[in-house]
Amino acid sequence: MNTINTIGRRKTSVARIYMTSGKGSIKINEKELTNYFPSEILQTIVKQPLAKVEQDGNFDISINVKGGGCTGQAEAARLAIARALTEVDAEFRSPLKSEGFLTRDSRMVERKKPGRRKARKKFQFSKR
Numbered sequence: 339m340n341t342i343n344t345i346g347r348r349k350t351s352v353a354r355i356y357m358t359s360g361k362g363s364i365k366i367n368e369k370e371l372t373n374y375f376p377s378e379i380l381q382t383i384v385k386q387p388l389a390k391v392e393q394d395g396n397f398d399i400s401i402n403v404k405g406g407g408c409t410g411q412a413e414a415a416r417l418a419i420a421r422a423l424t425e426v427d428a429e430f431r432s433p434l435k436s437e438g439f440l441t442r443d444s445r446m447v448e449r450k451k452p453g454r455r456k457a458r459k460k461f462q463f464s465k466r
């Protein structure tokens with residue numbers, strides 16, 4: 339199997355992954371998954387597509403992540419892994435799609451508007 343290269347995005351995070359057949363190691367920015375994401379929840383978010391199609395220990399994955407915070411980076415990596423799995427085998431597409439792993443979550447932070455405190459918060463109105 340050759341190296342599969344895919345990309346995933348979430349909020350302002352961008353994850354590029356390189357997936358090859360191997361023993362199941364996941365490295366993010368040259369660090370182990372448990373060191374990069376100490377939170378157990380974020381580790382499971384990254385591994386969700388692999389667990390769904392029961393391919394947990396079959397691939398070595400190297401991920402380069404830029405931008406955003408922890409949650410955005412983990413979900414960007416999840417999308418990239420799901421896209422790579424569909425390239426490996428087309429039969430993986432339907433279970434991954436039913437879980438929503440192949441859908442790019444396009445929600446971003448709304449920008450602050452001029453004359454307001456935040457994006458939508460207005461100053462208190464005083465009638466008298």
